[in-house]
Amino acid sequence: MDLIIIGFGISGIAAAKYAKDHGLNFIVIEKMDSFGGVWLNAPDTTEIQTSKDSYQFPDFPMPKNVPIYPKRNDIIDYLGMYIRLHSLEQYVRYNTVIDNCEFIDMKWKVSTKSEVFSSDFIAVCSGYFNHKRALPNEFDSYSGDIISETKLTTKFISECDGKNALIIGNGASSVDFLKQLKNYDLIGKIKLDMVYRTHKYFIDKFIGKDIPVSILISQFFLKILDNIPYFITLIVLSLFCKFKSRYPNDKIKYNNIVSTSLIYDLEESGELYYFKDTILDIQGKTVHFKSGQIRTYDYIINVSGYSKHIDFLNIKCVDTVLGVNYILSKHFPQCGFIGFTPSYNWLPVIDAQSKWFINYIKGHNDVKDYSNKNTCNDLTYRSMDYYQHLNGDDSHEFKLVSLVISIISLSIIFLQGHNNAIFIISLFSIIGYFYFSKEEEDKQK
Numbered sequence: 001m002d003l004i005i006i007g008f009g010i011s012g013i014a015a016a017k018y019a020k021d022h023g024l025n026f027i028v029i030e031k032m033d034s035f036g037g038v039w040l041n042a043p044d045t046t047e048i049q050t051s052k053d054s055y056q057f058p059d060f061p062m063p064k065n066v067p068i069y070p071k072r073n074d075i076i077d078y079l080g081m082y083i084r085l086h087s088l089e090q091y092v093r094y095n096t097v098i099d100n101c102e103f104i105d106m107k108w109k110v111s112t113k114s115e116v117f118s119s120d121f122i123a124v125c126s127g128y129f130n131h132k133r134a135l136p137n138e139f140d141s142y143s144g145d146i147i148s149e150t151k152l153t154t155k156f157i158s159e160c161d162g163k164n165a166l167i168i169g170n171g172a173s174s175v176d177f178l179k180q181l182k183n184y185d186l187i188g189k190i191k192l193d194m195v196y197r198t199h200k201y202f203i204d205k206f207i208g209k210d211i212p213v214s215i216l217i218s219q220f221f222l223k224i225l226d227n228i229p230y231f232i233t234l235i236v237l238s239l240f241c242k243f244k245s246r247y248p249n250d251k252i253k254y255n256n257i258v259s260t261s262l263i264y265d266l267e268e269s270g271e272l273y274y275f276k277d278t279i280l281d282i283q284g285k286t287v288h289f290k291s292g293q294i295r296t297y298d299y300i301i302n303v304s305g306y307s308k309h310i311d312f313l314n315i316k317c318v319d320t321v322l323g324v325n326y327i328l329s330k331h332f333p334q335c336g337f338i339g340f341t342p343s344y345n346w347l348p349v350i351d352a353q354s355k356w357f358i359n360y361i362k363g364h365n366d367v368k369d370y371s372n373k374n375t376c377n378d379l380t381y382r383s384m385d386y387y388q389h390l391n392g393d394d395s396h397e398f399k400l401v402s403l404v405i406s407i408i409s410l411s412i413i414f415l416q417g418h419n420n421a422i423f424i425i426s427l428f429s430i431i432g433y434f435y436f437s438k439e440e441e442d443k444q445k
Contacts, residue, residue: 001025001026001027001117001118001119001120002019002024002025002026002119002120002121002361003019003024003025003026003119003120003121003122003123003361004026004027004028004029004108004110004117004119004121004122004123005019005026005027005028005029005122005123005125006028006029006098006101006110006122006123006124006125006126006312007028007029007030007031007037007124007125007126007127008028008030008035008036008037008092008094008125009035009036009037009038009039009040009125009127009339010037010039010079010339010346010347010350011037011123011125011127011338011339011350011353011354012028012030012035012037012123012125012338013035013079013082013083013088014057014338014347014350014351014353014354014355015123015125015336015338015354015357015358016028016086016088016091016092017057017082017086017088017354018354018355018357018358019123019358020086020087020088020091021358022358022359022361022362024358024361024362026091026119027091027092027093027117028088028091028092028093029093029096029098029110029112029117030092030093030094030095030096031095031096031097031098032094032095033094033095034094035079035080035083035092036075036076036079037127037130038127038129038130039072039075039076039079040076041149041151042072042150042151042176043072043150043151043152043176043179043180043183044071044072044073044183045071045072045176045179045180045182045183046071046072046150046176046179047069047070047071047072047205047259048069048070048075049172049257049258049259049344050214050217050259050344050345050346051068051069051212051214052066052067052068052069052070053214054214054217054344054345054346054347054348055070055075055346055347056078056347056348057082057347057348057351058348058351060081060082060085062074062078063078066078068205068212068214069205069212069259096112097112097113098110098111098112098312099111099112099113099312100312101122101312101313103332103333103334103335106120106334107119107120108120108121108122108334108335110122120334120361121334121335121336121361122334122335122336123335123336123338123354123357124310124313124335124336124337124338125338125339126310126312127339128306128308128318128339128340128342129306130306130309131306131307131308131309131311132148132302132306132307133302133304133305133306133307134307135168135300135302135304136279138279138280138281138282139282139300141282141283141284142282142284142285142287142300143284143285144285144297144298144299144300145298145299145300146299146300146302147299147300147301147302148301148302148303150173150176150177150180150303151180152180152181152184156299157184157186160186160189160190160298160299161186161189161190162189162190163190163191163298163299164190164191164193164295164296164297164298164299165190165191165192165193165297165298165299165300165301166193166194166195166287166295166297166299166300166301167192167193167194167195167301167303168194168195168196168279168300168301168302168303168304169194169196169302169303169304169305170194170196170200170258170263170274171200171255171258171303171305172258172259173303173304173305174194174263174301174303175258175260175262175263176303177301177303178192178262178263178266178272179262182262187266187271188271192266192271192272192273193272193273193274193275193295193297194263194272194273194274194275195275195276195277195279195289196274196275196276197276197278198248198249198256199246199247199248199249199256199276200248200256200257200258201237201241201243201248201252201256201257201258202241202242202257202258202260202261202263202264203237203240203241203242203257203258203259203260203261204240204242204259204260204261205259205260207240207418207421213240213259217344217345221425221428222344222380222381222384223381224428225251225252225381226251226380226381230250230251233251233252234247236424236428237252239420239421239424242261242264244264246276252380253378253380254342254343254344254378254379254380255342275291275293277289277290277291277293278290285297285298287300308340313332318337318340319340319376319377321337322337322340322371322376322377323369323371324367324369324371325353325356325369325370325371325386325390326340326341326353326371326377327353327356327357327360328360328367336353336357336360336361338350338353338354338357339353340377341353341377341378341379341383341386342377342378342379342380343378343379343380343382343383343386344380344383345379345383345384345387348383348387349379349383349386349387352386352387352390352391353390355390355391356390365392368389370385370386370389370390371386
């Protein structure tokens with residue numbers, strides 16, 4: 001066998017598509033009973049953080065009737081259509097858990113409960129968000145209910161009225177939980193506290209009523225944010241974000257921005273107590289905080305994020321093993337890691353990685369490294385450059401001019417009455433053009 005693809009979420013789907021296109025002999029191993037990865041068990045209210053234009057395969061745009069910010073069911077339907085379009089289902093082994101995976105005699109041996117597969121290559125597409133971060137040992141003495149899923153159970157819905165809950169974490173998962181409560185009309189019926197360790201940028205998904213804030217996610221705007229001083233970044237983002245004097249300690253990144261103001265809205269209405277603190281001790285249902293607060297909770301909601309384990313390869317943090325193009329690894333030969341490069345354009349980047357790795361297997365491309373070792377695998381500001389490089393597209397001038405004109409035109413059309421925003425966007429676009437042009441000239445010298 002040429003290739004084993006592990007996981008059939010977005011990364012596995014993309015890898016399977018290119019493997020089929022290139023005539024590889026491959027299978028896909030998926031531990032769950034269907035496709036979709038993290039989306040499969042997400043609440044119906046879960047939305048993508050960026051617009052659908054940044055979350056679709058290059059050869060298959062999302063249908064026009066899909067909202068700008070698709071929800072869980074929209075994503076699952078879209079992925080299903082893409083799988084059927086390329087006839088990928090025939091290659092998948094569902095409900096198959098990997099017991100062991102090792103590289104022996106220049107082959108990968110992948111063992112499940114009933115079979116052992118042998119392959120020249122493996123593609124690890126198991127997902128960045130497949131392991132809930134475990135709670136510390138002090139939670140062992142908690143006598144209430146600990147909930148680690150954002151998808152509410154019938155039992156919780158029927159019993160939580162009048163109870164106290166502590167939500168741990170203030171990222172996208174915590175918002176998913178709050179949206180679930182709102183969807184079941186439980187906001188105000190359950191007393192909510194939310195404790196967190198680091199501040200976030202909270203930004204609404206729309207400017208005004210119907211202009212998606214994602215129009216600002218361009219090479220220019222991201223590059224400029226990456227290079228301007230932090231205090232100027234705060235000034236720019238203050239046009240679109242809610243801070244309430246709670247500023248993150250660094251510039252905007254994939255993991256410190258949340259595309260909603262729901263947390264602050266609930267705080268303002270008195271329906272959520274939102275505070276930064278550290279839990280020191282728990283006795284029964286009583287929680288002691290570092291600040292001296294002592295509060296009692298019937299539920300603790302663990303939405304503090306995900307760890308980066310890959311159990312079947314005994315990897316504790318996948319960031320530490322990624323090498324060439326964040327795909328190859330010197331620690332794991334003949335192995336590609338797909339989908340471990342978080343950015344605003346996650347799906348197109350995953351598609352480019354899959355295409356690059358399959359070409360690598362076929363021996364069609366050189367192993368030029370476009371990763372930046374100074375920034376680990378965070379592509380917050382560089383995903384578009386990375387995407388273009390992996391696809392062999394290094395022509396910039398025409399795109400730069402087109403982007404400047406498009407950005408300024410869109411800002412004038414959609415931001416009527418927001419003159420300050422139009423001025424800042426136009427200024428940054430022009431500055432960005434000269435910055436990128438000079439950067440490209442320097443590269444060519």
